[in-house]
Amino acid sequence: MKQNNMLAMILAGGRGSRLHDLTKKVAKPAVSYGGKYRIIDFPLSNCANSGIDVVGVLTQYESVLLNSYAAAGRRWGLDTKDSGVYILPPREKADANLDVYRGTADAISQNIDFIDTYAPEYLLVLSGDHIYKMDYDEMLDYHKEHHADATIAVIEVPMKEASRFGIMNTEEGGKIVEFEEKPAEPKSNLASMGIYIFNWKLLRKMLLADMKDPDSNHDFGKDIIPRMLEDQKTLYAYKFKGYWKDVGTIDSLWEANMDLLDKNNALDLADSSWKIYTQDTDALPQYIGAQASIERAFITQGCIVDGLVKNSVLFTGAKVAPGAKIIDSVLMPGVEVEEGAVVTRALVADHVKIGKNAIVGSADSENIELVAKRVKGEE
Amino acid sequence: MSRAFGIVNFAGNNIQGNPMQAYRPTGAISFLGRYRVIDFPISNMSNSGIDSIQVYIRRKPRSLVEHLGTGRHYNINSKRGNLNLLFCENGDENSIYSTDLAAYVENLDAIEEMSEEYVVIVPSYMVYTADYEEFLQNHIESGADITLMYQNVDNAKDHFLNCQVLNLNKQKGVLSLEPNHGNVKNRNIFMDTYVMKKEIFLDLIDKGRKLSSVYTLADALNESCGEMDIRGVSHRGYFAAMTDLKSYFDANEELLDRRKARELFHEEWTVYTRTNDSCPTQYFEGSNVKSSVISNGCLIEGMVENSIIGRGCEIRKGAVVRNCVVNADVVIGKDVHVENMVIDKHAKLIHSNQIIAEPEKPGYIRRGDKL
Numbered sequence: 001m002k003q004n005n006m007l008a009m010i011l012a013g014g015r016g017s018r019l020h021d022l023t024k025k026v027a028k029p030a031v032s033y034g035g036k037y038r039i040i041d042f043p044l045s046n047c048a049n050s051g052i053d054v055v056g057v058l059t060q061y062e063s064v065l066l067n068s069y070a071a072a073g074r075r076w077g078l079d080t081k082d083s084g085v086y087i088l089p090p091r092e093k094a095d096a097n098l099d100v101y102r103g104t105a106d107a108i109s110q111n112i113d114f115i116d117t118y119a120p121e122y123l124l125v126l127s128g129d130h131i132y133k134m135d136y137d138e139m140l141d142y143h144k145e146h147h148a149d150a151t152i153a154v155i156e157v158p159m160k161e162a163s164r165f166g167i168m169n170t171e172e173g174g175k176i177v178e179f180e181e182k183p184a185e186p187k188s189n190l191a192s193m194g195i196y197i198f199n200w201k202l203l204r205k206m207l208l209a210d211m212k213d214p215d216s217n218h219d220f221g222k223d224i225i226p227r228m229l230e231d232q233k234t235l236y237a238y239k240f241k242g243y244w245k246d247v248g249t250i251d252s253l254w255e256a257n258m259d260l261l262d263k264n265n266a267l268d269l270a271d272s273s274w275k276i277y278t279q280d281t282d283a284l285p286q287y288i289g290a291q292a293s294i295e296r297a298f299i300t301q302g303c304i305v306d307g308l309v310k311n312s313v314l315f316t317g318a319k320v321a322p323g324a325k326i327i328d329s330v331l332m333p334g335v336e337v338e339e340g341a342v343v344t345r346a347l348v349a350d351h352v353k354i355g356k357n358a359i360v361g362s363a364d365s366e367n368i369e370l371v372a373k374r375v376k377g378e379e
Numbered sequence: 380m381s382r383a384f385g386i387v388n389f390a391g392n393n394i395q396g397n398p399m400q401a402y403r404p405t406g407a408i409s410f411l412g413r414y415r416v417i418d419f420p421i422s423n424m425s426n427s428g429i430d431s432i433q434v435y436i437r438r439k440p441r442s443l444v445e446h447l448g449t450g451r452h453y454n455i456n457s458k459r460g461n462l463n464l465l466f467c468e469n470g471d472e473n474s475i476y477s478t479d480l481a482a483y484v485e486n487l488d489a490i491e492e493m494s495e496e497y498v499v500i501v502p503s504y505m506v507y508t509a510d511y512e513e514f515l516q517n518h519i520e521s522g523a524d525i526t527l528m529y530q531n532v533d534n535a536k537d538h539f540l541n542c543q544v545l546n547l548n549k550q551k552g553v554l555s556l557e558p559n560h561g562n563v564k565n566r567n568i569f570m571d572t573y574v575m576k577k578e579i580f581l582d583l584i585d586k587g588r589k590l591s592s593v594y595t596l597a598d599a600l601n602e603s604c605g606e607m608d609i610r611g612v613s614h615r616g617y618f619a620a621m622t623d624l625k626s627y628f629d630a631n632e633e634l635l636d637r638r639k640a641r642e643l644f645h646e647e648w649t650v651y652t653r654t655n656d657s658c659p660t661q662y663f664e665g666s667n668v669k670s671s672v673i674s675n676g677c678l679i680e681g682m683v684e685n686s687i688i689g690r691g692c693e694i695r696k697g698a699v700v701r702n703c704v705v706n707a708d709v710v711i712g713k714d715v716h717v718e719n720m721v722i723d724k725h726a727k728l729i730h731s732n733q734i735i736a737e738p739e740k741p742g743y744i745r746r747g748d749k750l
Contacts, residue, residue: 034658035658036658134512150450229426261661269659270657270678277656278656280452284413284644284672285411285412285413285674285675287640288668288670289669292668292669297661299662299673300658300659300660301413301661309662313659
């Protein structure tokens with residue numbers, strides 16, 4: 001099935017070092033989110049739902065888990081003939097030295113041969129560590145309508161936060177006139193979402209030149225986009241409205257999970273017309289005990305709740321024993337909280353055990369506590 | 380790879396007491412929220428290394444075919460293994476002629492061409508966990524012609540009605556089979572689970588056909604007890620037969636007890652099913668859920684107690700759901716109070732305030748009904 005002649009490349013090589021212990025063993029796109037998902041499920045499901053057949057996933061940092069996870073294209077329905085998910089770590093080639101990906105643009109440059117085998121008309125470049133639902137096919141329509149050489153998805157951010165982002169300055173109609181990376185005095189509040197559609201032929205030419213440029217950082221934001229603007233290419237900003245979150249820190253990852261507790265929240269994971277697909281687990285449905293008390297919570301299969309859960313998100317297989325209290329917290333897959341323990345404003349990492357009567361986190365802490373090691377109980 | 384192929388049989392004319400069967404074959408009935416009854420026999424086979432499986436379908440195939448698909452989700456080897464759906468087009472669906480034996484005759488080619496030496500035949504209206512590889516090995520070692528699996532129960536007076544009973548001698552030889560009419564408490568309930576050589580199976584089909592056009596495989600077996608070495612092996616642990624609405628209700632409710640659930644769900648014995656990719660369940664302010672099993676994709680704002688809630692249900696503010704088995708995509712509206720009910724898929728309970736049945740006689744709300 002030939003769909004929209006656009007191939008997607010997901011940049012999934014980042015470590016996400018501000019997520020501390022969560023990304024010690026796995027790359028950021030493989031971090032768990034929302035009870036049963038991993039962050040990379042979002043761009044992959046968006047691709048599948050947008051009618052994109054071929055997706056390359058560019059991995060680098062701690063990629064073993066991510067490689068096998070993303071390679072199972074069947075999970076996202078990317079397994080028909082002529083369709084697939086390809087994992088692309090840096091590889092040795094006949095005519096070049098083996099090199100790590102030196103930047104976002106270099107990751108694409110090193111895979112020009114892969115992209116050429118599909119000869120797409122358009123190339124969609126995505127980042128693997130954002131949480132949002134977006135129809136890339138609509139963005140492609142916009143790109144075509146404006147006869148653009150490149151289209152960049154942008155989102156309006158509060159003006160006072162704009163200096164944290166790459167900002168697009170546009171003229172009326174959406175044409176980009178200037179790009180500023182983290183400007184001290186921003187002129188607009190349109191932040192780049194790191195989602196680009198390029199006409200492949202043009203980008204290919206530019207990447208080949210960029211590879212040879214010793215002064216380049218080989219980065220889309222720092223090098224390719226400014227060069228395109230210099231060359232008077234037509235760049236358009238595509239305004240995205242909806243939920244979008246970069247979960248770069250423990251606090252923002254926690255927040256993004258808490259966002260799911262609101263009624264009619266903007267991410268709307270329950271929308272069956274735009275499902276987010278993920279690895280299927282064979283776990284039982286949730287077992288809720290006789291003494292359980294649950295309010296404002298997001299809980300998935302495999303969980304066993306016998307204690308109190310309030311304002312919290314429980315991931316696959318999390319267990320809360322009788323008398324334990326989970327408040328304003330996130331329990332990642334396989335976490336066990338024993339009797340009488342109290343967890344407040346904390347994010348408990350995969351498979352960590354919190355012992356009997358232990359106290360973790362506090363209601364008035366400024367930051368969310370990351371619990372990545374077993375917490376011993378008290379008798 | 381197993382030396383046996385598997386057959387999953389349909390529920391016979393004796394097992395048609397559940398109103399949910401009006402919409403689908405028993406195997407496709409939802410079980411414990413996220414499963415279908417047929418997931419259990421097929422997972423047993425898959426976990427036992429049987430990966431050539433025939434599923435017989437007598438009527439209303441849509442939901443079962445949709446659920447089984449290629450069988451990939453049952454972890455059956457995608458190249459070497461095979462999940463085959465076999466349809467029976469003989470006559471009227473509830474006709475006395477429409478027996479399992481008639482279905483085997485109709486699909487005789489498909490049985491004859493199986494390369495495995497043995498066959499394991501299991502039902503699609505019973506739920507239990509059993510290792511068929513062990514069952515097969517015991518059978519081979521015993522030298523018997525046919526081995527049947529049974530469970531000794533002490534509640535046969537009001538449970539397992541219309542199931543077959545095995546009358547055994549002291550050496551566990553099968554003397555005869557008879558239907559359970561509920562006149563004796565302690566009975567060996569036949570789990571409709573057989574193992575035998577394919578050749579013996581084919582002989583039995585042939586023999587049954589010659590004796591009577593309305594015979595079932597169990598009838599043919601009963602006629603052979605005198606001349607063949609037929610033995611019983613006993614099974615322990617969770618065992619339920621979905622013979623009517625009450626037994627379906629009880630089978631689900633029983634699994635709210637986690638000790639019971641552990642008899643059915645073992646660590647190393649995955650029960651596979653088809654995923655629906657639903658998101659986790661959302662509990663809102665004011666929700667009150669106790670002693671229940673909840674599937675994914677639900678929105679819960681009301682009270683749920685001693686109930687099994689299927690995927691994608693909505694329990695709105697002020698609603699009370701007590702002792703209910705609720706199938707997928709059901710809406711329990713604001714302030715609606717339901718008790719002791721089985722609520723079939725897509726039903727919406729919006730306008731009635733109270734729908735309460737007696738626990739001994741659970742009520743039933745039909746698929747897609749709006750109340």
